[in-house]
Amino acid sequence: MGCKFSVIVPIYNVEKFLPTCIESVLSQSFKDFELILVNDGSTDNSLSICEKYAEKDSRIKVINKKNEGLFLARKSGLKEANGEYVVHIDGDDSCEPELLSYLDKNINEQKPDLIIYNYNLIDENNNFIEVNISPLGKENRLFNGDEKKDILKTMFENYKVNNIWIKCGKREFYNAEETDEYDYVVMGEDVIYSMPLLKNTERIFFTPEPLYNYRVNRSGVSRRIHTKYIYDFLKVRKCFFQTIESLNYDDLKQPFVRRYMHGVCNYLMKLHLLNNHSQYKKIYSDVKKSEIQKTAVTYQKKWGFANTVTWFICNPVFYPVSKLLSKLYYKKV
Numbered sequence: 001m002g003c004k005f006s007v008i009v010p011i012y013n014v015e016k017f018l019p020t021c022i023e024s025v026l027s028q029s030f031k032d033f034e035l036i037l038v039n040d041g042s043t044d045n046s047l048s049i050c051e052k053y054a055e056k057d058s059r060i061k062v063i064n065k066k067n068e069g070l071f072l073a074r075k076s077g078l079k080e081a082n083g084e085y086v087v088h089i090d091g092d093d094s095c096e097p098e099l100l101s102y103l104d105k106n107i108n109e110q111k112p113d114l115i116i117y118n119y120n121l122i123d124e125n126n127n128f129i130e131v132n133i134s135p136l137g138k139e140n141r142l143f144n145g146d147e148k149k150d151i152l153k154t155m156f157e158n159y160k161v162n163n164i165w166i167k168c169g170k171r172e173f174y175n176a177e178e179t180d181e182y183d184y185v186v187m188g189e190d191v192i193y194s195m196p197l198l199k200n201t202e203r204i205f206f207t208p209e210p211l212y213n214y215r216v217n218r219s220g221v222s223r224r225i226h227t228k229y230i231y232d233f234l235k236v237r238k239c240f241f242q243t244i245e246s247l248n249y250d251d252l253k254q255p256f257v258r259r260y261m262h263g264v265c266n267y268l269m270k271l272h273l274l275n276n277h278s279q280y281k282k283i284y285s286d287v288k289k290s291e292i293q294k295t296a297v298t299y300q301k302k303w304g305f306a307n308t309v310t311w312f313i314c315n316p317v318f319y320p321v322s323k324l325l326s327k328l329y330y331k332k333v
Helices: 018-026 046-056 070-079 099-110 145-157 176-182 189-200 227-246 250-271 277-289 291-297 305-314 316-329
Strands: 003-011 033-040 060-065 083-088 114-122 128-131 141-144 167-170 203-215
Touching (some): 003 018, 003 070, 003 099, 018 033, 033 070, 033 083, 060 070, 099 114, 099 203, 145 189, 145 203, 145 250, 167 189, 176 189, 189 227, 227 291, 250 277, 250 291, 250 305
Parallel strands (some): 003 083, 033 060
Antiparallel strands (some): 083 167, 114 167
């Protein structure tokens, strides 16, 4: 049976916060939805919690799968979704009681393919901290056609718009096959998940209304630097650049590459703290061989002085110097 909204919740070892998350969906004033709980191989009581709620409410589907990460958990939920629109909520977050009602109202009025909304910051005990200040502005805005260029530019300049859990899109515009090569990306999976939506949609409505509650200082996801992250970074930026190309937004390419160079140099310098010279040398070589780095080289004259100098220092030839600079500049990770 179809419904208006499919709410997909990827879950991994969040038993402490999961009941709050599920209750925030079940207590919605708008009732025409299904709740898809995707247990991504949790080793705590998360699956048991999901099953107990499913016994009480027929709108709940439980998917139990092996641990493969957020990206594949979301895709598993999407395959089972029947809603006209899809909403994403992380298992240790929650949503406001009027989330679906507010979305439904604006869907009826604005006829959007995609809605982007704002969020609150809450602490471990569900206490309100503050409302996020969205870089998309303080007023409602409808982006039509090529106006979504502004959203793409904001996304590569400001991470606050990247999260998939502040986006509600028509299910027909989620094209899972477009992102198959990125299935095991850990850092930046929200961006990859968002790209087909931004590429395929024509009407995008933004509201500064805080409809989502994001829990800070969470313990479920590590924020530490890992060597794998730079490989994820390269894949995410490749996906981003391909989207810019597919939309023929040529004027975004140079600022995107400049921002990319800042990011890749930042990662390389941080990785001095985790790797020895031979390990770092391989990473640097892999970066140079990557598709996105080869693209960036074609814009080398536009990198900016700081990026150019930092990339030069990142060369393994200067490893002792750059490692020392990293230790002085970055906190221990």
